[in-house]
Amino acid sequence: MKLSGVLDKAIALHDLTVEEGIFLLEQDQSSAIEAIRQAAEQMRRSLCGETVTYVVNRNLNFTNICEQHCHFCAFRRDAGDDGAFWLDNAQLLEKATDAVHRGATEICMQGGLNLEAKINGRSLDYYLDLVRSLKKAFPQLHIHAFSPQEIEFIAREDQLSFADVILALKNVGVGSLPGTAAEVLDDQIRRQICPEKLNTSTWLKIVGLAHALGMMTTSTMLCGHIETIEQQVKHLEEVRSLQKIAVKKNYSAKISEFILLPFVGQDAPVVLRKKVGRDQPDLNKTLHLTAVSRLFLGRWITNHQPSWVKLGLAGATEALRWGCNDLGGTLMEEHITTMAGAQGGTCLTVEQLQKAIANLGRPYAERTTLYKKLDKPVQDLPLLIS
Template sequence: MAFVSYHQYLTDASPEAILESILAKALAQEDLTPEEGCFLLTCRDDSAWLAIQQAADQLRANLVGETVTYVVNRNLNFTNICEQHCSFCAFRRDAEDSGAFWLTPAQILAKVEDAITQGATEICMQGGLNPAAQLQGSALAFYEDLISTIKSAFPALHLHAFSPQEIQFIARQDGLDFETVLQTLQTAGVDSLPGTAAEVLVDSVRHIICPEKIDSQTWLTIVHLAHRLGLPTTSTMLCGHIETPAQQIQHLEHLRALQQRAIAEQLPARITEFILLPFVGELAPKPLRHRVGRDQPSLSATLHLTAVARLYLGKWIVNHQPSWVKLGLAGATEALRWGCNDLGGTLMEEHITSMAGAKGGTALTVTQLQGACQALGRPYRQRTTLYH
């Protein structure tokens, strides 16, 4: 580990002493440097991992307490027809392909109504980049009508909808600027944005795994603009494929700086949570699957990164959530010991990850989520999308 040698050269300290110093700094809620983050990610022995796990768990307790939160929501993927060809995606289809779908407004409303009868307070809505949306007159008109239809029928429902990639797609289709798109959707009823399509915010990685997607700076620009307009967002990282520890830290650095900027500028909205999304390759396109060399996530590597993300993001992004769809409920429950404080939502249905071969299922009940918390002896509480 070249970085360990470099630190030893500068400080004449042992790796154990360096680790102790970094963890003490994180627990004091001081910002770690990228070099310190990389050091934590390149620790490989069991004793170091245990120390990192314990520090992340302690920082979680210091920042947000012992209560584990969850939201009752429905995931609604309204189309899998998509113009892009991301190398990790088994969800997308061309319009003429078998299995392609594009839900009608009536089908969407029926799913929303069913979710509300099950106690949902949130609809999380995302879909493929379907060029046919523009045939409605304009792409923005299609998305605006979709949101307005749901919101007029269910005004109290929180609509968590459209990633930065979808915002860019609408703007490009109609020749509009990002602010116009965001303001129009916000007026129609969008309450917050999923911070998906981030993958890894390093363009050299994006050029391989998602070359047609927006670049890192565009993602950051759209999220910052959403915060300025009063639209909260989440944040994510797609991990466990070709990215290096240094690139993982670069991604976390972008998110931390983005949140710090929102706070410094006193913007009306912020990043509400961080979600780690480990790569599932069982049914993903072959080139990336073969390059990664495994079909399911490594739980140990995911937990290690979960803990480091908690320590690196520190006091700036305090809510951390694992993906039970990708890790299974048992894996997600274990992540609650590695820095996470939230179990996400019930989802009720999930297509994007399950179509890639994930084993965690597509829906969980409130009883199952509560049982996971009870198994750890932790209290639980239902929350809203914005952690109220």
């Protein structure tokens, strides 16, 4: 297998095989990795142009009380633990008000799997109430909320179908589902790092069903821990296959973006931290995987975003030279990765995002959650609530 031939195939927008994807990740010479980077950039320019986009958004993590014990998660708590929290609707509305004042067009809402989060004995009613409360106050906000794991949790607790849950959430105003809880879509790895979580086939089923029901999603991969490059490429193949189905069936909804989420181990549970033996992400390996992800996913998923929370703004900005076309969101507050010991921060201003992009000599544009470019960047306003 020749590197130039594989790269030419990818640039021509022909799908790479799993074996070719593995071959690209096996390259360890600096000249080969640079050739992969350049090919990823050529594909990015062809599919997305030079403009780097970003979204003005706010995370709302409504609770960190969770029934599960994932080996990478420093966020979850049991009820009554130090640091456990469960925000009520008034607190969430206060944070949303701040976000709107600062120009947010999106609220990203996820939380722990809290067995007590019910209204009239139903989990679904609790989640519907969260969304209704936000949409009543701010109907213009895009609600990007509830991972496939949360969909599975609600359905399991209330003995509902996944379709029932997705449609109910869609009907009250959820605009898209985060493609988190994917971790690595390989059950051998999942049994080791998140044994209580939904399995690969269930994650794929829920995301595919969301597309069939008209609900857009994103996609992610938790990388840089104990997974192999073969498992990384298998994950990319699963995500690409899912997108192909949505496109070929002409669904109105599909995957809007792909995000690599490198493992942060500094304050993560010791069981996985010891196996990884590294507190912060390996930037070079993450960038290599970033470029290969762009080449492997090809024309099927055109928007690629790094995580500035995990890599830091400098690392995420560098990823814009490895095939990424989007720098993510302002977030305004971030708990999940920060509690694991990430050093990227919890909030960036619009000005910081714009400056980072401009320093690369590339234009920037604010976008919506679903990648519609807005005519005018939103002015960054003073922080009202920490």
